[in-house]
Amino acid sequence: MTDFPFDLVGFDLDGTLFDTSADLADAVNHALALLGRPALGVDAVRPMIGRGGKFMLQQGLEASGGCDPAVLERLYPELLDYYGANIARATCAFPGLTAALDALQARGAKAAIVTNKAENLAVKLVAELGLDHRFACVIGGDTMGPDGRKPSPAGIEEMIRRCGGARAAFVGDSIFDIEAARAAGIPSIAVSFGFLSQPVGTLGADAVIDHFDELLPVLDRLGTT
Structure with a gap:
């Protein structure tokens, strides 16, 4: 299928992809x-x-x-x-993640990670969970230097650059994720099942999902607005 509105979907890691x-x-x-x-x-x-x-x-x-x-x-x-x-003793993917990644791949879209976790730890965690082959790149909190952590857009901008200037959206669970996506000029989706420090409706995301089953339909909708 070639009608999907995004070439790339970026994800936060802790509280978005995985319950760490x-x-x-x-x-x-x-x-x-x-x-x-x-x-x-x-x-x-x-x-x-x-x-x-x-x-x-x-x-x-x-x-x-x-x-x-x-x-x-x-x-x-x-x-x-x-x-x-001890990075992956109890950590697990949130429900529906694997199916959502499969659906993105089927629609021709890449997935990537931009996290405030140190890059070496993020890479190690994704590998230990057996999902390293599912992500085009992993940008950590130290990848872009001391000022590159979200809410800086630097990590998201680097993700887009590494993936060829793709049409992108970003998925996260915190105000830092949403502010970084906004500063990078791309749509944002907040997950209500993450490590929320404030009500999800106050984050200012372009959309909210309660389960990864909702991700593809929401991305389709955002791509038409």
């Missing part, structure tokens, strides 16, 4: 345990996800007794090492 919350909470709690602090529940950590690992750890420290900058710098490598070694 249990493994990320485990990594935060590993760092907190090194200080003798009590563990945080997954529900407490989930809203901290989305702006990169250091921000997540900072939020975890603040929620468990306070964040000293020197302690943050000391514990951050510990968190990264632990997470890298």
Whole structure:
């Protein structure tokens, strides 16, 4: 089929493609345990996800007794090492993802990832889940330099460049995803099942989906508006 309105669909990773919350909470709690602090529940950590690992750890420290900058710098490598070694113990794709990727491929569209997770960790996670062959590129939070994290559009713009200047849309679960897509000048779709820190209807996305089954029909609609 050649009538699909987009050549490329970009996705955020944490909270959009995959439920990574249990493994990320485990990594935060590993760092907190090194200080003798009590563990945080997954529900407490989930809203901290989305702006990169250091921000997540900072939020975890603040929620468990306070964040000293020197302690943050000391514990951050510990968190990264632990997470890298345990990156896919409990992580899983959100329902309907594989079918949605199949449908995009059948319509002639590529899929790609733009995440605030470090590129090496994002690449490792996608590979461990056996889905690395499904994405044309993976842009991490450090790929475009220190100022390249979403809400900067730099990662999305690089995704489009690597994929040949394609007609693109972007799917995410946070205000940073939606603002980055808007700054890049492409349509955005918010997922209501992600790691939301505010009501999904307030993100300002061009559309909202509650399940990946809705992705292709929504993209068809956005392509005609």
